[in-house]
Amino acid sequence: EIVLTQSPVSLPVTPGEPASITCRSSQSLLHRNGLNYVDWYLQKPGQSPQLLIYLGSNRASGVPDRFSGSGSGTDFTLKISRVEAEDVGVYYCMQGLQTSITFGAGTKVEIK
């Protein structure tokens, strides 16, 4: 089973400042088709999770362009260029390369 390690566990942020979360995989998530099979999700308080980034770097429909995903192989990063108050919640990376999906443990983003 592929293990995803997210850091940090908790991230206090200042509105208007940038923020980043990393996700490290125990195995390469690069498919032979050249795509990285990693997504990023945000679960806001009291809501269902929502898709932010899919296949490593593709922003989902309706997601603000302050969110971006990067990385390849085993190391991935989610960046928020300028944090807004509505960005608080728990962020998860997820991989679906093999026949078993796994999630990172989550990063809780809070406003300072």
Added chain:
Amino acid sequence: QLQLQESGPGLVRPSETLSLTCSVSGRSISSSGNHWGWIRLAPGKGLEWVGSIDYSGTVRYSPSLKSRLTVSVDTSQNQISMILSPATATDTAVYYCVRHAQWLVKVDWWGRGTTVIVSS
């Protein structure tokens, strides 16, 4: 607009059967390119994949749940179901019905979730 609505008993006794249904509206579950699944969130834990099924009927289960889990579709009702038996206290969680836009990735639609408590 796709909508996913989970339903099931809020309380299940340990060793009994946990059975959930997801009613899908706005799209046929059997149309190509649609993949469906269940993801759960236990108290104090992170998201955990339960299992997924694609439009052709291929299923994949979490290795840790595989021996107790069945995921299926009812095309006549446009529903997805999951059965976990026997249930244990560690199955207490919010269960989300989801759609994958691509097999095993890109979970682009989530239901509101249904809470299941396994307790005597």
